[in-house]
Every structure is written in C-alpha cells, then in structure tokens.
Amino acid sequence: YxxxxxxxxxxxxxxxxxxxxxxxxxxxxxxxxxxxxxxxxxxxxxxxxxxxxxxxxxLNEPNKLGDVSWIKPGRYIGIWWAIHMEKYTWKAGPTHGAKTENVLRYIDFAAKHKFSGVLVEGWNQGWEDWKDFKFTEPYPDFDIKKITDYAKSKNVKLIGHHETAGNTVNYENQMSNAFAYYKKYGVDVVKTGYVGGKLDGKQPHSSQYGVRHYRKVIEEAAKYKIMIDNHEPVMPSGLQRTLPNLMTQEGVRGQEWDAWSKDGGNPPEHTTIIPFTRGLAGPIDFTPGTFNFTNPVLPNTKVHTTLAKQLALSVVIYSPLQMASDMIENYENNPAFEFITSCPTDWSKTVVPDAKIGEFVTIARRDKATDNWFLGSITNKEARTVKLDLKFLDSNKKYKAKIFRDGKGADYESNPYPVIIEEKEVDSKTILSVDLARSGGVAIILTKL
Known part of the structure; x- marks a missing residue:
C-alpha cells in the first residue's frame, strides 16, 4: 500500500x-x-x-519468520565518517577506504573494544558513477575472504553494504545472488541505501512501488538469515514485528547531515524533537558518537552538541543496531569512550522520567543481559539544570552511578569537549542534580552493587 x-x-x-x-x-x-x-x-x-x-x-501482523534466534542486536563501527571527512574515498584509488589492510585495522579496533561489527562501504564495483553497482564483484583491493576469516577469528562481523542509488531494477536483478554471496562469507547484516532522487528515476520512495520494493528486500534477506539496516526508506510503520530482521532504518536527518549539509548541520534542538516524531515510528539509525567536532571539508558545518550529549544520544535514540560513527583515531585514549563501549543496544525496559518536546529529554533503559540501567539526558541550545529522579531503580538496592557529564566551560559552539567522569553511590530515592551545557548532556551507567 x-x-x-x-x-x-x-x-x-x-x-x-x-x-x-x-x-x-x-x-x-x-x-x-x-x-x-x-x-x-x-x-x-x-x-x-x-x-x-x-x-x-x-497492529502489525506477528512474526512470520519462525525461529529468529539468529537475529542479534549490536553496536558497530565503520569507515563511513572518514569517507565523509574525505580521508578516504568510496571508489577505488590511492585513498580507498575499503582496502583490505584498512578494514583489518578497524576489525582489530572493534575486537579490542568489543564492538559486534565493522561496516564497510565502497567495497564493490560501481562507485565511479553511482549507477550500475555490482553486488558480487568487489574491488581488487578488497579481499572479502581474508577480511571475513580474520573478523571471525576476532569474534567480529563484517557488516555488508548495498548502495543502490535508487536503481531498484538493477538491485532486484542481483538481489538473491547478492545475499547468497554475503551469506557465503558469514555476513549477516546488510545496510541498504537509496541515495539520489526518485527510484529508477521516476517512482517516489514512499509510493506503493517503493513500499513493495523495500518489503521484497527484507523478505529476500530473511531467506538467507540476513538482517537489514534500511537507509533512505519509506517511513517506518512497525513492519519489524512481522519481519524482525528489519533491525533499524534511517528516514531522518541523521548525524551524517553534520558532515555535508551546507545549512550548517542539525540544530541543537533536533535530537530533543525526533524521539517524539520520527522516533514514534520505530528504531532510528541516527549514528551518534562524534568525538571530533572539526570538519575539514565544510568548516561551517559540524555536530552542534557537546561530547557528553553525544554519549547520551546512545541511550536517548533507540536502535537495536547502533553505530559509533566517528573515526577510530578519535576514540583512542579518550576516557569518555568507556560509555559507548559499555552501552548496550538491547533493552528489557524503558522509562522516560522527564521530557519536554524541543527542550530536553531524559530516558533510562535497562540492559536485557545484566539488569544494569543506562540513562541519557540532553538539552537544546539552552543550558539547564536537570533533576534526575532514580525511582525506577529496584527499591532497597544500592547502585554505583558512573556519570559522564559536561565539564567546566563546555559549550557546543565554543568548546564541546570537556567531560567530567565521576562515581556516586545511589538508590531509588536519589535525585541527582546535573548542570547541562548549551546543547549538552549527561550519560550515566547504573550498576547494581
């Protein structure tokens, strides 16, 4: 429809x-x-x-796939942001991002910090003209067998990528072989993309034609036990209940707009609004996690948050597959990175202690695997003091709160980097008072003692 x-x-x-x-x-x-x-x-x-x-x-039909034990949430990294920063290219050449040795370097980093996968874009033939992509023909400098064998030895997955440029006929003609090819090498997550104008140059993405195509992709992927992260999608409508391998979708001004949008990037209030608009439709692949706020390609375009707010977005914006988007060099030796590597993506409970659309949002989620809680609180361009009521914690239990908050002088425009990390003992009667900088945030790990 x-x-x-x-x-x-x-x-x-x-x-x-x-x-x-x-x-x-x-x-x-x-x-x-x-x-x-x-x-x-x-x-x-x-x-x-x-x-x-x-x-x-x-209101969607129940799961039609049967056994879905193969569907696994996770947090991953990728070479994507470095391509936007023009350190690498999608197409083959001297600075090709998908070169085998570079991918292996990312896999080592993922293994070291316990990320589930590495997304590699620009691995296959067709990036020269963004038209006739070939989904089973890698560039000569991308050795998929060597990469996936190495990833397996490190307990890391290669996350696949199918950019179609909106050429759905070309994609559908290759789709079955493309998924079989990835399955052969143990790839079980694929990000799909439809960058460009209308599908096949004429059909709107959200038309019945587009809706049918997207569903066909998800159903075909399921035959090969492959999960889908759909970019440039039709607006989500809960289809993931019926086809649970549809893990997450874009369909929003994601963080990539902070790399290349000539309007300067997403404004500070953006992430205090989208949980109540696009977020109501389903998981968002927003790709938070920027640690370096300098944009050498478009100096007037940047991420309009503090670093602490970037941490908090890992909790505020829900996606069972979530990317830590920055270049791995920007994460090395930064103590704040601990929050991202600790934060899960699979939750057993979510509460919203306080929120005002367009102004501030506080969300707490309980980890399905450990019963630890993670809290994120963010604000718009106004600095504010938030009162964080921890009454959602188990009563009569003590918790260690590890707090990552805006440091002295933090400001999204002039100095986004300061983060204070501190620990406190808390319980369900605790109310924490935290100062948030302009477009700032706080992220908290709550571990039961």
Whole structure:
C-alpha cells in the first residue's frame, strides 16, 4: 500500500492526509476485496508516554519468520565518517577506504573494544558513477575472504553494504545472488541505501512501488538469515514485528547531515524533537558518537552538541543496531569512550522520567543481559539544570552511578569537549542534580552493587 502523508492546512490546526502516488498518478493498485492499513493517533498524558506507546507496532501482523534466534542486536563501527571527512574515498584509488589492510585495522579496533561489527562501504564495483553497482564483484583491493576469516577469528562481523542509488531494477536483478554471496562469507547484516532522487528515476520512495520494493528486500534477506539496516526508506510503520530482521532504518536527518549539509548541520534542538516524531515510528539509525567536532571539508558545518550529549544520544535514540560513527583515531585514549563501549543496544525496559518536546529529554533503559540501567539526558541550545529522579531503580538496592557529564566551560559552539567522569553511590530515592551545557548532556551507567 502507498505511504500516507500529513500536511498542515494553511494556518489552522487541521491536517490533510494524502497517499504518495505512482509516477503514473495512481495511488494504489489493488484487487478487491482488500484491507487498507490501520490509521492511528496516539494520545498521552505526557511526552514520555508517547514514546512508550506500542500501538502501531502491535497492529502489525506477528512474526512470520519462525525461529529468529539468529537475529542479534549490536553496536558497530565503520569507515563511513572518514569517507565523509574525505580521508578516504568510496571508489577505488590511492585513498580507498575499503582496502583490505584498512578494514583489518578497524576489525582489530572493534575486537579490542568489543564492538559486534565493522561496516564497510565502497567495497564493490560501481562507485565511479553511482549507477550500475555490482553486488558480487568487489574491488581488487578488497579481499572479502581474508577480511571475513580474520573478523571471525576476532569474534567480529563484517557488516555488508548495498548502495543502490535508487536503481531498484538493477538491485532486484542481483538481489538473491547478492545475499547468497554475503551469506557465503558469514555476513549477516546488510545496510541498504537509496541515495539520489526518485527510484529508477521516476517512482517516489514512499509510493506503493517503493513500499513493495523495500518489503521484497527484507523478505529476500530473511531467506538467507540476513538482517537489514534500511537507509533512505519509506517511513517506518512497525513492519519489524512481522519481519524482525528489519533491525533499524534511517528516514531522518541523521548525524551524517553534520558532515555535508551546507545549512550548517542539525540544530541543537533536533535530537530533543525526533524521539517524539520520527522516533514514534520505530528504531532510528541516527549514528551518534562524534568525538571530533572539526570538519575539514565544510568548516561551517559540524555536530552542534557537546561530547557528553553525544554519549547520551546512545541511550536517548533507540536502535537495536547502533553505530559509533566517528573515526577510530578519535576514540583512542579518550576516557569518555568507556560509555559507548559499555552501552548496550538491547533493552528489557524503558522509562522516560522527564521530557519536554524541543527542550530536553531524559530516558533510562535497562540492559536485557545484566539488569544494569543506562540513562541519557540532553538539552537544546539552552543550558539547564536537570533533576534526575532514580525511582525506577529496584527499591532497597544500592547502585554505583558512573556519570559522564559536561565539564567546566563546555559549550557546543565554543568548546564541546570537556567531560567530567565521576562515581556516586545511589538508590531509588536519589535525585541527582546535573548542570547541562548549551546543547549538552549527561550519560550515566547504573550498576547494581
């Protein structure tokens, strides 16, 4: 079915709905009788309660894949940010990012810090013109067997990449062989991309044509027990309940906009809004984790946060597959990196102690594997003091709180780097008072004693 859109009617509070049409103008092709999708409205007492609703997810059909024990959340790294910073290139050449020796270096770093995988873009033929990608033909300097054998020995996975440039016909003609090729080498996660204009130069992404294509990709991947991270998607609608190998999707102004957007990048309030807009639709592959705020390619474009806020985003923005996006050199020997390497992506419970859309967000999540809690609190361009009520902790239990907060003089524009790391003993009756810098944040690990 075509994706539904909402548009404001003039200056009123009315919204008008419309379906994204095919290139030929038709909205939907269907054979009667047929069922239309659910239309929902979430109404809650607080902003936080909006985030906790599972209404849309649960209106989707249950899991149709059967045994899904092969589906594994995780946190990964990749060569992607270095390509945006023009240290490497997607296409083959002297500074090709996907060279075997460079990928092995990233795998070593991932193994050292217990990341689950390494995403490698620009490994296959076709990046010269972004048109005729070949999904089973690597560049000569990318030795996939050597890389995946080495990764396996380090307990790290190669995360695959299929950039299509929106050429869906070319992709569908190769898709089965492409997934089989990756499966042969033990690759079980693939990031798909559709950078460019309309699909095949004519069909809107959110049309029925696009919706059918994206679902076909997810279903085909499932045959090979491959998980999908879908970029440039149709707006999510809870399909991951039916097809759980759909792990996460973009569909948002992600952190990559802070690398190349000529409008300067995402504003400070951006991440205090999207949990209540795009975030209500499902997991977001936002790719937080920037530690170096200098942009040599576009000096006036940058990440508009403090470093502490980057840490907190690992909790605030939900994605069961989440990337620590920066270059590995920028993580080395930085004590704040401990929060990212400690923070899981698979949760048993989420609470929203306090939030005001566009101003600040505080979210706490409990790790499914350990019962430890992780808390992230962020603010917009206004500095503020937040009161963090820890009443969600188990009563009559003590916890060690390891706090990563904005340091003295921290400011997203003039000095985003200062971070203070401290430890306190807390319990469910504790209320922590923390000063957040402008576009700042605090990230906390709560370990039961």
């Amino acid at each position: 075509a994706s539904m859109n909402l548009a404001k009617v003039g200056n009123s509070t009315k919204l008008k709905s419309f379906l994204t049409p095919w290139a030929s103008g038709e909205k939907v092709f269907a054979k009667a009788p047929f069922n239309t999708p659910w239309r929902t409205m979430i109404i809650a007492n607080t902003a936080g309660d909006l985030m906790l609703s599972r209404l849309m997810l649960n």
